[in-house]
Amino acid sequence: MLSRRKILKQLSTLPVMGGLFGSAAPLTTALAAPTAAPRNLVKELGIRTFINAAGTYTAMTGSLMDDDVVNTILASSKEFMMLDDVQTKVGEKIAALTHAESAVVTAGCFSAMTLGLAGVLTGMDQKKVELLPHLEGSGMKSEVIAQKGHSVGYSHALTNTGCKIVQVETIEDVERAINEKTAMLWFLNIQADKGKIMHEQWVALGKKHKIPTMIDIAADVPPVENLWKFNDMGFDLVCVSGGKAMRGPQSAGLLMGKKDLIAAARLSMPPRGSTIGRGMKVNKEEVLGMYVAVEKFIARDQDKDWKMLEERAATIANAARSVKGVTVETFAPELGNHTPTLRIGWDPARVNLTAKALQEGLRNGNPSIEIVVNDTNGINMTAWMLKPGEDKIVATRLKEELTKASV
Numbered sequence: 001m002l003s004r005r006k007i008l009k010q011l012s013t014l015p016v017m018g019g020l021f022g023s024a025a026p027l028t029t030a031l032a033a034p035t036a037a038p039r040n041l042v043k044e045l046g047i048r049t050f051i052n053a054a055g056t057y058t059a060m061t062g063s064l065m066d067d068d069v070v071n072t073i074l075a076s077s078k079e080f081m082m083l084d085d086v087q088t089k090v091g092e093k094i095a096a097l098t099h100a101e102s103a104v105v106t107a108g109c110f111s112a113m114t115l116g117l118a119g120v121l122t123g124m125d126q127k128k129v130e131l132l133p134h135l136e137g138s139g140m141k142s143e144v145i146a147q148k149g150h151s152v153g154y155s156h157a158l159t160n161t162g163c164k165i166v167q168v169e170t171i172e173d174v175e176r177a178i179n180e181k182t183a184m185l186w187f188l189n190i191q192a193d194k195g196k197i198m199h200e201q202w203v204a205l206g207k208k209h210k211i212p213t214m215i216d217i218a219a220d221v222p223p224v225e226n227l228w229k230f231n232d233m234g235f236d237l238v239c240v241s242g243g244k245a246m247r248g249p250q251s252a253g254l255l256m257g258k259k260d261l262i263a264a265a266r267l268s269m270p271p272r273g274s275t276i277g278r279g280m281k282v283n284k285e286e287v288l289g290m291y292v293a294v295e296k297f298i299a300r301d302q303d304k305d306w307k308m309l310e311e312r313a314a315t316i317a318n319a320a321r322s323v324k325g326v327t328v329e330t331f332a333p334e335l336g337n338h339t340p341t342l343r344i345g346w347d348p349a350r351v352n353l354t355a356k357a358l359q360e361g362l363r364n365g366n367p368s369i370e371i372v373v374n375d376t377n378g379i380n381m382t383a384w385m386l387k388p389g390e391d392k393i394v395a396t397r398l399k400e401e402l403t404k405a406s407v
Contacts, residue, residue, distance in 0.1 A: 050368035052385040053316075053394050055337055056219060060370060062243035062250035063385055065289070069248055072292045073285040083271050086284045090291045091262070094254065097298055099228035100238070102262035104255050104269070105287045107280040109218040112239035112255035113157035113186075115277050117144065119265030120184050120212050120237075121161060129267045132276045133162030141183035145174060149194030150187065154216060158186060160276060170196055171205065178209050187215045187235070189226075190336035203234040212236040212261060218253075219336045221245050224302055227294070237261055245339075245384075248293030249286040306340070312383035312391035313340040319395035323402040325350025337382075345378035346402065353405035355379050361401045369394055 042049060056063050065073075087104055095103040106112040121140045122128035128140055135142045144158050148167040155165055163183060168174050174185070174197070185206045187199065197205075199215070206213035214237040215230050222245055230238045237257035243250030255265060268277040317328045325347040332338055346353065355373045362369040372380040381398075383391055 048368055050363070050370050051387075051390050051394060052370055053381045053383070053390075054370045054372045055339075055382050055384055056244035058250070062241075063245070063247045064387075065243075065249065066247040066293060066296060068296060069289040069293050073249070073289045076285050076288045081284050083284060083287075084266075086287050087266070087269075090287050093291055094294055095256065097227070097294060098231055098238075098254075098256050100231045100256035101259040102257065104262055104266055105242070105282050105290045106239075106253045106255050106269070107251055107282050108243075108253040109216060109239045109241040110154065110157045110253075111277070111280040112253045113154070113214065113216060114160045115265040115268055115280065116214055116237040116239060116255050116257070116261065117158050117161050117163065117184055118268040118276060119261045119263070120214075121163070122267065123260075123264050124267065126267065129272075130274045132268065133160060135162040141181050143177075143179075143181045144184045144186050145177050145182060146186045146188070147191075147195035147197060149196075150191045152188065152191065154188070154218070155186070158184075168197075171201060174205050178211065182209075182211055185211055185213045187213065189215055189217045189220050189230075192335055199230070199233060199235075206236065207234065212258075214239065214257075217336075219244050220338070221297075222302060222306075222338050224298055224300075227298065231256055242290045242293060246293045246297040248290045252282055252286045252290045254290070254294070309340045309383050312386055313342055313381075315391045316381060316383065316395045316398060317342055317344075319399040320344050320402065323351065323399060323406060325406070326402055337384075339382050339384040342381045343374060343376075343378060344381065344398075345376065350407060351402055351405050352407050353402070358401055358405075362397060365397055365401075367393065367397075369397055 052060055054060060090105060091103045094105075095101060106115055118129070118132055121132065121135075128138060131138045131140070142163050143166050144163045145166045145168055146155060148169050151165060151167055158165065166177050168177050185202060187202050192199065203213055213235050215235045216239050217226055217230065218239065218241045220226050221240065227240070235257070237255065240254045242248035242252035242254060255262065268275040270278055270281045272278070313330060317330060320326050320328050320342075327345050329343040331341055331343065333341060355377050358379060359371055359373050362371055374380045381394070386394065
C-alpha cells in the first residue's frame with residue numbers, strides 16, 4: 001500500500017506553477033524579485049473568526065484541515081489529471097483501508113446518499129441515469145423504507161432522486177411495506193436509539209428480500225472502527241462526512257460499499273453531465289486530500305487523542321465549577337460526535353443569566369467563542385476543535401461571564 005509519506009513525497013516533486021505556463025525565470029531573477037506580502041482576506045473582508053468550542057458544525061465550517069491535507073491539496077493543484085483516474089486510484093486505497101469492496105470521494109455525506117441511491121435505481125443503464133429524478137414510466141423503483149425515528153431532514157438527500165420515503169416502526173411493518181417499488185432500506189446511525197430495529201436486523205431484512213441497505217454515519221467517527229464496522233456488518237452502502245473528525249476537506253465525503261453499486265453511483269457523478277449529481281463536483285485536490293485525511297486519521301493514536309481532549313475539557317469544567325451555583329456534567333455521546341462534551345448549567349438564584357445571553361457574551365467577546373445552547377436551558381461545549389492553548393482561553397472567558405452574572 002502506498003503510504004501517506006510516500007504520496008506526499010511524490011506530490012512534492014510536482015513542477016511549480018510557473019513551469020506550467022512556459023519557461024520558468026532564472027533562479028537568480030526569481031530570488032531577486034520582490035515578494036508581495038500575502039493578502040489576509042479574512043481581515044480584508046471583515047470576516048469574524050472565533051474559537052470553536054461547539055463542534056464540527058457545517059455552519060461553523062466543520063473542522064480545520066490537517067496540515068498534510070492542505071499540503072496535498074496545494075501540491076496536486078500544480079498538475080492536470082483525469083478526474084476518473086484520480087477517483088479510481090484513491091477509491092481503491094480507501095476501500096482497502098475501510099474493508100469495502102469499493103469507494104469514491106463525494107461532495108459530502110449528503111451527496112454520498114443521493115449518489116448511492118441513484119446507483120441503486122439506475123444500475124449501469126445510462127438512459128436511466130439521465131432520467132433521474134423522473135421515475136414515472138421509467139421502470140425504476142421509487143420507494144425507500146426508513147424507520148420513523150430516523151426520518152430527519154437529511155433524508156431529503158434520498159428524495160432528491162425522485163423516491164419517496166416509506167416510514168416503518170417494526171420488523172413486521174418492514175415486511176408489509178416491501179413491494180415491487182422498494183429500492184432500498186435506509187438506516188440513520190445517529191438516530192439508532194430512536195428506532196425499534198437495530199443495525200444487524202436491518203441488514204438481515206435487506207439480505208432476506210435482496211434489497212440494498214444504506215447507512216448514514218455522517219458525524220459518527222470517532223470511534224475510528226466505524227469506518228469499517230458497517231462494511232463488515234454487511235451494509236451495501238456506507239456514507240460518511242470527510243470534514244469532521246477526519247479533518248479532510250469540508251466539502252468532501254465518502255461513499256463506500258459494493259463494487260457494482262459504487263460503479264453505478266459514479267455514472268451520476270462528475271465529470272459526466274446530464275445527471276442529478278453533476279453539481280456535486282469534487283476536484284482532484286479534494287479527492288487526494290480526502291485520501292490523506294482518511295489514512296492519517298486511521299493511523300492516529302486514538303487513546304492519546306482522547307486523553308488530550310479529556311484534559312482540555314477538564315480545564316474548562318474546573319473553571320466553570322469554581323463559580324458558585326454552576327454545575328458541570330462531562331459525557332460523550334454514543335452514536336455521533338463521540339467526544340468528551342460538557343453540559344453546563346447553573347442555579348438561576350445564584351447566576352442571573354440565560355443560556356442565550358451567555359452564548360452572546362462569549363460570541364461578542366474578544367476573542368469570539370462559539371458554544372451550543374442545549375435543550376435544558378444550559379450550554380454544551382467541547383474541546384474537540386480547540387487549538388492548543390485555547391482550552392485555557394475558553395476557561396477564562398467562561399468563568400468571567402459566569403462570575404459577572406453571579407448574585
